[in-house]
Amino acid sequence: MIRHLVQVASALVCAKEESGKVIHLDIEPEPDGLIENSIEAVDFFRKYLLPIGAPLLSVALQRPVPRAERDLLEHIRLCYDTSHMAVEYEEAESALDLLQKAGIQIGKVQISAALEMAVPSDPEPLKGLSDRLRPFRSRSTFTRSSSAMQEGLHHYADLSDLFPITRSLDSREWRIHFHLPSFSPGRDRSTPHGAKPLVSSNSLTSGGSPLISRSRPTPGTSSPPV
Numbered sequence: 737m738i739r740h741l742v743q744v745a746s747a748l749v750c751a752k753e754e755s756g757k758v759i760h761l762d763i764e765p766e767p768d769g770l771i772e773n774s775i776e777a778v779d780f781f782r783k784y785l786l787p788i789g790a791p792l793l794s795v796a797l798q799r800p801v802p803r804a805e806r807d808l809l810e811h812i813r814l815c816y817d818t819s820h821m822a823v824e825y826e827e828a829e830s831a832l833d834l835l836q837k838a839g840i841q842i843g844k845v846q847i848s849a850a851l852e853m854a855v856p857s858d859p860e861p862l863k864g865l866s867d868r869l870r871p872f873r874s875r876s877t878f879t880r881s882s883s884a885m886q887e888g889l890h891h892y893a894d895l896s897d898l899f900p901i902t903r904s905l906d907s908r909e910w911r912i913h914f915h916l917p918s919f920s921p922g923r924d925r926s927t928p929h930g931a932k933p934l935v936s937s938n939s940l941t942s943g944g945s946p947l948i949s950r951s952r953p954t955p956g957t958s959s960p961p962v
Contacts, residue, residue, distance in 0.1 A: 738784055741812055742792045748811040749797060762843035764815035765824075767913045768893050773824045774831035777814055778838045785812065813843030818918070822850040823911045825889055851912040 741761070748759045763780075765771045771780050786805055793804040814835065821831065835842065853868075 738788045739792065741785060742789045742796065742808075745789070745793055745808055745811045746796045749793075749807050752811075758810065760811045760813045760841075760843045762813045762815035764817055764844075764846075765820055766817075767820055767823045768891070773821065773826050774814075774834050778834055778840065781809075781838060781840055809839050809841065813841045815844040815846065816842050817846040817848070819846070819848040819850045819915050820913070822852075823913050825911070847918050848915045849918045851914040851916060853910040853912065855910060 744761050748761070752758055763771065763777065765773050765777055771777050786808060789808055790801050790805040793807060794801045797804065797807070799807075816828075816831075818828070821828065832842075
């Protein structure tokens with residue numbers, strides 16, 4: 737993967753030198769993916785892309801490694817999807833601070849909401865909850881626990897892992913990887929967490945403004961009444 741990214745970066749560096757235009761490839765963290773959130777993105781850049789990729793790019797372009805590292809950071813950026821980060825329970829302010837300190841630019845922002853469900857503590861409403869969630873069974877899910885014995889975030893690669901829903905599973909809230917319009921009415925939508933600080937952040941305008949995409953529903957699907 738690093739070699740492929742270096743090949744892309746090399747072509748983009750040459751395109752900039754020829755045309756003066758900056759083109760960048762934006763890596764998008766994805767729930768249940770190789771890179772899921774900003775912390776893992778920073779780890780990827782620091783442990784793999786820069787230490788492995790910069791020397792390779794240095795050889796390919798015949799330039800010093802520090803300059804090749806700057807080239808990588810200019811042409812390989814991050815796509816920040818507010819729905820993905822909401823599913824991951826990531827706060828935009830802390831994520832932006834982390835990325836900025838690592839020198840990682842955000843090249844694109846995608847603003848949408850994730851599906852958020854409050855889990856009832858009583859067993860009776862769980863049947864209704866199971867029916868409402870059935871259309872989303874193939875979606876990765878994160879749950880936040882509030883039990884006296886356990887507090888934290890739990891990850892299920894597929895919502896179907898929780899079916900049949902017969903108990904509360906010690907969770908007080910589920911966030912499901914399903915894109916919904918950010919500002920449409922609905923009681924089971926997470927907010928597009930941190931959308932405002934993302935749009936207004938100075939870190940987004942360094943080296944050119946990012947493309948901002950709003951309200952990206954999950955392709956090929958329609959949101960059932962929730």
